[in-house]
Amino acid sequence: MLDMTSMADTKIGSWRSLALKCHHTLPMKFRLQFPQLALRRRLGQLSCMSRPTARLRSWPLSFLYYILPFGALKPLAKVGWRPTSRVTIYKTIPTRLLSRAWGRLNRVDLPNWLRKPIYNLYIWTFGVNMKEAAVEDLQHYRNLGEFFRRKLKPQVRPVCDSHCVISPADGKILHFGRVKNCEVEQVKGVTYSLETFLGPRTWSESLTANRNEDDPGTFQDALVTKEGNELFHCVIYLAPGDYHCFHSPTDWRVAHRRHFPGALMSVNPGVARWIKELFCHNERVVLSGEWTHGFFSLTAVGATNVGSIRIYFDKELRTNNPRYNKGTYNDFSYVTNNNQEGISMRKGEHLGEFNLGSTIVLLFEAPRDFTFNLQAGQKIRFGEALGTM
Incomplete structure (x- = not known):
């Protein structure tokens, strides 16, 4: 037995010596093919795996591809390797x-x-x-x-009395304007679907405004309750250093709450530029109701480290639960479960809070002559006017 083992070791050593000798005697261009063949074989194994498994296996290499300087891993593209996209890598983070x-x-x-x-x-x-x-x-x-949830001195945020709509929070104006083609811009050039963001229009049963139910037209048209009105939107980003409470932007009646469990990706403007429909993926709480000009809604969008969205008058709301079904939502009517009037909110009244910075999206109908007095990217503070009529 010992003789057989020693003979096997001798043969292995001989083959290894022969391989090394051939490697050193081969020209350089052939010598470089050895690692390329090994990489191709490895990539072939990845291609045979299921897509989630292959993505998981290649995640560390893709991560290094994006952070290493001077394109250190770019030569891998010559042997057929392609990095996982930044968006895919980011979405795998828990x-x-x-x-x-x-x-x-x-x-x-x-x-x-x-x-x-x-x-x-x-x-x-x-x-x-x-x-x-x-x-x-x-x-x-x-x-x-x-x-994070510190309160402010009342005198440092005076509420504008001469305008009907004010900023509900401190933050940065990402986008604003009229809603067109049932899509809303989260940042310049990147849009999301209005219906996906708000969900099916079943909550309209809680509203008392007369609608043309015979021919509602598009989802956007169905939200406009009065002739001569149009649908407007405004997106306000709350940075980590901002005041984290938000207030009622106008005098209105909140009739319905819809909670969308979802992801908690960052809503930083830089991330919002390369993740389409980011606000539709993230967890959010939609408060819908009516104001003097018709439909009005305020949506609090969660983000990374914003595991809790709190609405002061809604003790039943629980956000960032450990388990949820993707694409589902929970409805709660303040008209049928609380009283027949819903929840009346006064302009500037405390409405809720985030546990860190996040985003507020306002969607409302108003007369066509409504104009925003804003600029994209400007800083705004709670209580300042958003527009005039």
């Missing part, structure tokens, strides 16, 4: 799980000696103006969650 973990971390009380260093780092990073806070003393905030 943002809901990370957001729930971040939420738990935010609720952990910090020791007194650690509060000022942590909060001052956040203030310096995101440019928070603590002089506007109702409580400026950093020791007052027991945890990060309380600091």
